[in-house]
Each structure stands twice: as C-alpha cells, then as structure tokens.
Amino acid sequence: MSDAYILVVDDEPDIRMLLRDVLEDEGYQVALAGSVAEAKAQRRSRRPDAILLDVWMPDGDGVSLLKEWQEDEGAMCPVVMISGHGNVESAVDATRLGAYDFIEKPLTIDKLLITLNNALEAARLQRENTGLRRQVAPVADPVGSSAVMVNLRDQVQRMAQHDTWVLITGEPGAGKQTFARMLHARSARRESPFIVVSVGSMSGDEAVAELFGSEQGERVRYGLLEQASGGVLYLDEVAEMDLQTQARLLHALDTGRITRIGGDQPISVNVRVVAATQHDLGEAVEQGLFREDLYYRLNVLPLNVPPLREHAVDIPELLDYHMRQLHQQEGLPQRTFQRPALECLQQYPWPGNVRELRNLVQRLMILGSGDEITRDEVDRTLSGQPRRAEEESAEGVVTIPDLPLREAREQFEREYLMQQLERSEGNMTRLAERVGLERTHLYRKFKALGIDPRRVKSDG
Template sequence: MAEDGQEGCGRARVLIVDDDADVRLSERACLRRFAAEVEEVAAGKEAIALASGGRFDLVLLDLGLPDLDGIEVLRRIKSQAQQTAVVVVSGRDSIEAAVEAMRAGAEDFVTKPFDPARLRTAVRNALRLSALGRRVEQLESALGARSFAGMVGCSPGMRQLAASIRKLARSSATVLIQGETGVGKDLVARAIHDEGVRRSAPFVEVNCAAIPPELIENELFGHEREAFTGAERARPGKVELADGGTLFLDEVGELAFPSQAKLLRLLQNRRIERLGGNRSISVDVRVVAATNRNLLEEVRAGRFRDDLYYRLSVYPLYVPPLRKRREDIALLVDHFVAAAAKAEGVERPQVTPEALAALRAYDWPGNVRELENVIRRALIGLEGGRLDLSALPESVRGGAGSASLMPPALEKAAAGGRILPLREVEREYVELALERCRGNLSEAARMLGIGRTTLYRKLERYGISLRPEAAS
C-alpha cells in the first residue's frame, strides 16, 4: 500500500531549500525518479512560507541559509506541516549538528558533498515515512466518520449511502434497498428507521423468503376470528403492528404474485383488510423493502409486478458489493476482530500485513457477512496474539479456485459408472452449494436458481442443518 509509494508512480512533491544553485541542481537530478513536482528556494523564509501549508511530501533542507538558521526553518515546517518529511542536507559535518536536526524532527541527515546513492536512499525512506504518516492521518480523520448508525466504512460508496440515509430519514418515502447478499441491507433498513422521525415507533421485519407463500398474507395482514379453521381469535398482522413505524419487507423479490397485489394495495391506499374480514383498516407505515435480486430483471421476466416495483422504488438505494469498496476492508477487519476478540474473551490479536493484504485482495462473494465469518473463525483457537495468513481459509489466502464442483458421491458414482438416485444427487448438490457460499441461503438459492422458500423446503426434506451463523 503506502510502501509502493512514490518511486513507482512518481507522485511526490518536493521542495529543495539551498542557497547554492549547483547543489539544487544536483539534488534535483537525484530526485528525478521520485518526484512529480520539484520546487526550489534559496532562503529560509520562503521555504517556511511555501512548506507550511503541507503542500510538500518532502523538503531537502540546507542548514546554512542566508536569512535564517536551518534548524529554525526545520522546526517551523515541522510544527506547521507534520506530515512533510524533512531530510537535512548540510555541510556541517558534525555529530552535534545531526543530533540537533534529528531532535528538531528531521527524518534524516545527509552531509555535503553528498553521495547521490546515499541521498536517494534517504529520500526513499523519508517518502515512505511521510506516506505512512499521511495514511495514518487519513485513517484517523476517517475515524470520526468511519461508521454511521452501526455501519462501518469510509469508502465513497458508503459515505454516499450514509448521506442518502440521513436525507431519507426525514421523510416517510418508500425505500427499496438493493445489493448482493451480505452487503448490509438489513443494517441499512435499520439505520433508515433509527435515524428517522419514526425511531421511537416500532420497526417490524418480515422475511418474505422464510415464510411459505400460503402463510405470508396471514403474517402481513393478520386475520379476523374464524377466518379459517383454527383461527380462534382475531390477530393483527405485521402491517398493523408496524403502525406509526417502519415495516421492513426483507427479500421482497420472493413474494408470490397474489401477495404482491395486496402489498400494492397497501402502498396505494395505506389501508389493509385482515383475512376473513371486510373491515378496511387504515395504517400509517413506512415501507422499506430489500432484495438481493435485480428486481427490474424480475419485472422483465414477468415474476414481479411492474406497478409494485415502481411503488417500491420511489427511493432506490444500492449497497455496493465489498469488492467494489476495498477501502472499507481494513476498517471492517478491525471492527470484526475487536468484536470477535470480545466475544471469545481473548486479547485482541494483531492482524499481520500479509493477512490484511490477502483479506483486501479477496473478492468476497458473500460480502461483509463472509468477512465477518472468516474473522470470527480465524479467532477461534488463535494463538500468539497474531492473526496471520495461516488463520485464514485457503480461498482467502488465494489458493482456491480449483476445488471440484462435483459432489463427492457423484464423482465416485461417475468413476464407477453408476447412476445415483436423483434425490441423493440433489441433496449433495444442495450441500455443496451451501458449502460454497458458506451457508448463505440467499446466495445458495441464487446459485441453484431456486427461491429461498424452495431451498428451505429442500433443507427440511433432506434434513440438512445449517451452521449457526447461516441461520440468521
């Protein structure tokens, strides 16, 4: 990161301060490979004036200046532009002078006449230091704004999202949150509620994928007494329970057609009828819906009503996938390491640069949820207070990609020229898909080309149990 800094891309801005034009010329020659921009001055006051705004990454500073003592110039620059590195290049060849310069904050001390290689080394090291310093500064300044309503992130995408949420929170407009699985859509929905005027009213969530189609309307709209066999008493649905607050319809793309029509009516009239009733009940709910499907594609494919789509997407929000905002990875790692260490009751481990590099390079098909799981698992049984590459799964380390897509039983059967019962193949294939996306149901359903409800039923039929983190 910071280290491949200036030499390769030559972006450094450097100020040369020396009253000797020949020295300036030879310093400039040494800088050629590092600097994008070089300025020269011959006096201390000019140097201070130019450098104190923090415009330069590096100052090459002579001590014997005509107007001011170089050490004084150094102090002034350092007090006003802490991240600017200063390499003193001086004819004062004494230990005392070097010590004084270093104490005043210089990164290095090179004696004149200088050996170009020695100066280049000093420049390279100083630029690295200043790049690191800037990075720390950036991170620190991002710290204040690095999380919003529980959402960690400092990428432009996340900042924009936070700004939209703030704006939206003031209204009661219907919001449609789209984005891949695990990007944080639930968190966004929660934030819209928590930041808004409805925050003290209920936030009621309905997962449209987890409830079988034949039960969803009862869940949403409730029923009157004796609406169906077994309905001994009337029961309000989630829409009524959310009155005054927010109704969060998660996985809205899974809603079956008849239910879509009822939802549309709610959005149009803000009224509902319980099952088995003819009373129309007025409700004041803000609807926030989420889906990891591309809803417009669902509309085009005839699986989702277009009129409902337009009603829902009054205010569309898109949460970008993690691989499109890698700047957030380090912050998220930090966040999850701290949380996992607390949960495990262990001291917070140091993440090694190699491990962090691998975490940043990986593509995260399961997005933030996958990252969270990887960190949580890495911390289990971790020793030595270091989270190193070896604590990460092979896929993240970069070794994967070649694993078989064939379920083991099928592979064996194929090798033995045997045909397996379809049921068995299906079970294994479902298991394989779940394993592939680390237990993420939406993702597995997407890969298998079936709805989540269908997947739930298959899990039940085959007695496949989910690991705890996948059930959420």
C-alpha cells in the same frame, strides 16, 4: 414513545375519562372500554402499544382476560393491571401471566405515568432483543471511511428526512439491511418498530397470513403490518414475493387499511416500506414476475449498495469493527491480523461481501489460537480447511484433535453449518435443502450449537 396507542379498560366511567384526559395531555392516543366485551372489540380493531386493565368488570375479570390474550400469537403488549380491590394473590396471578405491573386505586397519576412509560420502554427493548428490530445495541452506522461509504451514508441521511418508500439493491451480504436500519434510526419513526419480512422464506398463503394477520373466533393473530404500524416494514428480497401477495400488499399500503384473514373489519395501518433485493426488478417486471405499479412505487428513492470488492479500502476497518463487536457480544477472544494477512484479505474478491467477512472473523476467533492471525491461517480458512498445518503429519494424514468425541463433533457441525449458511446466502429454505435437514430440526441444531442465523442475515 409519546404517540403510543393506549387501551384503557375500567368499569368506572369517571376513571376512564380521567385517564383519557391525562394520557392525551401527555401525547398518547387513547381508546376506552368499560367491559370485557368492549375491551375485546377495541383490541380486535387495533393493536394497542400498552393496556391499562382493571381487575374487576361487570362481565368478567381482567386476570382471565390477560390469560386469554397471552395465547394470541404475536399479539401481546405490556399490560398494567389496576384495581381498587387489589390483593397479593391477584398481583401474583397477574405478574405470573405476564402483566408488567399492578397498581392499586386510588391511582396516583405520577406513578401511573412513570409505570406506563417504563412498560413501553421495556416492550421496545424486548422487541430489540427478540428480533422484531433485530438489534441488541443502538444502531451503528455502516462501517467504512471510503468515499463510497461516506456518499452512501449521506444519501441515507437525506432519505431519512422524508417518509417515502425506499428500494435498496445490492449483492447478497453487501449490507442492505444495515443501511435500512440506519435509515430507520435517523427518521421520525425511529422510536417505532422495525419489522423484517423474510419474503423468500414464505409461500404465498403463508405470506398473506404473516403480513395481514388472522382471526378465528376470539383468537386474533396480529400480522407483521400491524406490528410495524408507526414504524418501518423491511421487505427482505422483495423480488421473491408472489404476484397475488404483491397486489394485496400494494392495495393495503395505498389505502392504509388491511383486513385480517377470517376477519371482516378494515384495520388502519401506517408504515413506511423499505424493500431490498439482489435482483433487477425492472427486468422482473418485463418478465411478468413483478408488478409494474409496485415497482414504480418502491423505486421512488433507490439506493444501490456496492459489493465489498468495490471499496476494499474499508476492509481493515470492517475487520476491526466485527472483531470488537463479536468480542463484546459473545466474549470471543480478540486477535490481531498480521500485515500479510490483511493484504491477503484486501485482495480477496469477497463473493459473500460483508456477511462473509463477519463470518470469517467469527471462525477465526472461535477456531483459531494465538494472539495474531497469519496469512497461512487466513488462506486455510478461506479455502474451507480449518485445520492448522501443524496438525498434519508427514504422510499428509490429519491428526485427530485432542477433544472428547462430543466436542469434536460439535466443532465440526458448527463450522460446517456456518459455511453452508453463508453459501445459502442466509436463506433457511435453501440451507435446509442443501444440508438435507427439516427446517425445524435445523433451528434446533442451531440453538444447540449456539449459532444465531439472524446475525448471518443481518448484513444482507
């Protein structure tokens, strides 16, 4: 990440200048601050990718400043503390507050560069693990050997060589975000963030704050546009964005500058927009629901992802891929599909597309038994009847599973919520309405049951 933006905070001018020269020679962008006040101003004006922070300064100390910054939502980046007065207590305080490392003066340039590079890499991996790029492994190409998929991957490869906006269309669950991630991974922005904006889950006022950030006194909340700076902003279901936010977003991206809510200083941003929708944006423009200028700006490079039923030849490969991936990621037992089961799945229309396929595989791995998956098991799972036929008595009464009450209840709740999430197309607002739970309670329930709703959404 040689083009990263580094903020150097040190009260000694000679050290600031030395670090600036060294870091610029390494390809970094550098800002300097000689005091706590200057550090706050620099950080407010632009979100750094990493900070080199001195412990002692004329108007305060770095440890207290680090603690203050930790309280800002979405704002933290790796911080490397530097000091000529280093001691064990300061090092412990700094690392406890989240500093990546602590280096004493006189500085060894080689050590500092290695530490800084490691800090930036650690931050990149953390973004992946916490969902800012929503990947836990290197981005895999969309799966499938059909002519349809080969052609789509070729289109994306060519689009990746340019920095133009992209509009991806297709049914829910068809794999729009998967292609967007491939585009990002093949582009010159691949080392920078891939930030997902779930437009459908935000109201107008909430969308503005999420996208543009806010300022309140000394507190700074960096918006998703700043977090995506240098990388890709993925607008999931862009058709659901309200007109006011559309206008503000278009102006910001056209000018390359934003102003945070409550702030008065323009902030430079540099992002590539990749938008996705299941709707016809041209029709939305005619109905006055979507800005025509934004539509034409988005539609420079269109990409349509077909539904799974139009490339059913890829289904066996997709089943095998998700079976192996779930085994590796979640430790679920691998199983194999009997031929009649495969034939059944290739004839199934897949209204939920690839997302539904992955969810089906996950259910078969969690709730099924035996090494092989039969046609009967597939039929029952597709019809929403998870119980095995052997569990039904001659009178047609379902036998109660031989499980403690808590485990039986959790099994039912997990299956129920996964099916409802699929039917809600991964939209948490619709899901909350469907199941009659507050969204906060719903997220707690997901966590308790070990369900990651982002994985269900990731194939959209």
